[in-house]
Structure formats: structure tokens, C-alpha cells
Amino acid sequence: MTKYMEGKLSFVLFKNGTFCFFKAGLAPDQNAANEKLEALNYKHVDFRVIPMKDGNYLVDFGDPIVGLLLKDEAAVLASGSRRDLEVGIQVKAALHMDIEERIVTCVVSNA
Numbered sequence: 001m002t003k004y005m006e007g008k009l010s011f012v013l014f015k016n017g018t019f020c021f022f023k024a025g026l027a028p029d030q031n032a033a034n035e036k037l038e039a040l041n042y043k044h045v046d047f048r049v050i051p052m053k054d055g056n057y058l059v060d061f062g063d064p065i066v067g068l069l070l071k072d073e074a075a076v077l078a079s080g081s082r083r084d085l086e087v088g089i090q091v092k093a094a095l096h097m098d099i100e101e102r103i104v105t106c107v108v109s110n111a
Contacts, residue, residue, distance in 0.1 A: 001068060002108060004052065010110045015103040016094035021064040028107050036065060037099045047092055049084040059091035067091035 001011065001019055010022040012033035020033035040061065047067075050058040055071030069091050077086040 002110075004058065005110075007110055011108050012104055013106040013108070014098035015101060015105050016097045017068045017091065018095050018098040019066045019068065021066065023064075024110070027109050030104050030107065033104070034102050037095075037102065040065060040095070041099045045092065045095070047088045049088045051084075057087045057091070059088050061092075061095060065095070067095055 001013070005011075005021075008024055010026060010028040012020045012022075012028045012030055014020070014033075014037070018037070020028075020036050022028050022032075045061050048060045050060060052058060055074070057069040057071075057074055059067040059069065061067065069087050073090075074083070074087055077083055077090070
């Protein structure tokens with residue numbers, strides 16, 4: 001993820017691939033990240049799928065929450081116009097697992 005953000009943003013990574021970003025200059029805070037996830041639990045969450053040049057996919061759930069699906073995981077999904085939908089649904093399922101479990105696997109600070 002640091003290569004996509006060019007080392008400019010800090011983030012908290014949850015177990016199932018959900019990232020919570022913090023504005024430049026702010027240190028990542030696990031409690032704040034959990035609160036941002038919790039806020040998504042109570043509203044309709046739309047998403048935007050962003051294919052990356054390396055074959056991975058970012059799924060934007062709105063600032064500051066993003067999910068990542070690696071190209072190896074995406075390879076088993078449908079091709080063509082349905083791929084973005086299937087990627088989004090798979091990553092949204094991972095988001096909901098992270099909301100329930102709240103297991104942090106990595107904290108990266110670029111503050």
C-alpha cells in the first residue's frame with residue numbers, strides 16, 4: 001500500500017485487508033481507525049473499484065477507508081464488466097469482517 005500512497009499517508013491495516021488512512025502529518029491511531037470502521041457499520045456503504053497497473057485492485061469506501069484485493073485473488077473472479085462488481089463485493093465482505101473482528105495487523109506512520 002505504501003507504494004500506492006508514495007509514502008505520504010499513515011495508515012492502520014486490518015486483518016482482512018481494510019486500510020484506514022490518516023491525513024499527512026497525523027500519526028495513525030488504532031482507536032480512531034476502529035471508530036471510523038464502526039461508523040461504516042451503521043450506514044449504506046457504496047464503493048468504487050480502482051484497478052491498479054500491477055493487477056491489484058483498490059476499493060474505495062469513501063475517505064478514509066480503502067480495501068485491497070491482490071491480483072492473485074482477483075484472478076478467480078469473472079472477467080469483463082462483472083469483474084469490478086465482484087471485486088467490490090468481495091472486498092466489501094472483507095470490510096464487514098474487519099468491522100466485526102477489529103484485528104489490526106500493521107500500523108504505518110509517515111507523520
